[in-house]
Amino acid sequence: MLHIVDDEEIIRDSLAWLARSRNIAATAYDSGPTLLAALAASPGIDAEGECLLLDVRMPGTSGVALFNDLKTKGLLHRRPVIFLTGHGDVPMAVDMLKNGAFDFFEKPFNDNQLMDRVLEALASSRAGGAEDAVQSRLAxxxxxxxxxxxxxxxxxxxxxxxxxxxxxxxxxxxxxxxxxxxxxxxxxxxxxxxxx
The missing domain is CATH 1.10.10.10 (Winged helix-like DNA-binding domain superfamily/Winged helix DNA-binding domain)
Incomplete structure (x- = not known):
């Protein structure tokens, strides 16, 4: 499941359509608090893996603030984050990657490259689930x-x-x-x- 968080409806819709064109289930949210509420309502990880696509600059809770909040609440385990920004901020990108983000894309981005990275993030999420299962058996x-x-x-x-x-x-x-x-x-x- 791809979780898309962007304050612009047209971008949310186009990203969701793009994901579905690659057979990726996607849900779009207009803000960070909306995503947090959805994740709280269903705390389990989708068996197909999960990935978060966060817009960096949004009114209210920014993508970076949302990322830090999710990390503090322990909700990023097996949920790789890919940031999107319309404002090329290289130092911020480097900082987010060092802080655990999966990747960072500047708008406008190449649709296929973005979806390829989403697929890699979903595979990473699934692999983490298999690893968790093995650790559970060992325990x-x-x-x-x-x-x-x-x-x-x-x-x-x-x-x-x-x-x-x-x-x-x-x-x-x-x-x-x-x-x-x-x-x-x-x-x-x-x-x-x-x-x-």
């Missing part, structure tokens, strides 16, 4: 399962793991089965690929 492992996991990833056989941890080989097999089940993998190779 479900017990301390002993983490120890066994580390030794499996080191390529050690069950007997060697049992000797190193001072437990029976049968206990290692039970831990290994629990690890594979919790991590949703069938082999040590899949496990290594998941955690690379």
């Amino acid at each position: 479900a492992l017990s301390v002993r399962e983490r120890e066994v996991l580390d030794l499996i990833l080191a390529g050690k056989m069950n007997k060697v793991i049992a000797d190193e941890l001072g437990i029976s080989m049968r206990t290692v097999e039970v831990h290994r089965a629990h690890i594979f089940d919790k991590m949703n993998v069938k082999t040590a190779v899949e496990l290594a690929r998941l955690l690379k």
Whole structure:
């Protein structure tokens, strides 16, 4: 989902149309507070990823102030931000990029380049979700399962793991089965690929 925040209706409409022409779901907002209310109403991240397209200069809450507010409230996790400005402000662009913005486009911009970056931002958002899921699965492992996991990833056989941890080989097999089940993998190779 692409969230477009711009105070000019014609720009919001054209950006939403442009996004839909590239099969990107888009919602437009006329101000920062409107976006904040929408994000508060549905705090989860869209499975297809999310990206925020913010106009830098808007009456009331500017795009930069909105960005800082979203960051303070923890609402930028897995929501990359691309800034749009009609006023070429290079120092501001550099500052926003250093502060975590995904990109910065000056109006008038190349439509295809902008949408290509939006697609990259959405892919980045989705990748963050996959990473969160893996971290959640890892957090479900017990301390002993983490120890066994580390030794499996080191390529050690069950007997060697049992000797190193001072437990029976049968206990290692039970831990290994629990690890594979919790991590949703069938082999040590899949496990290594998941955690690379």
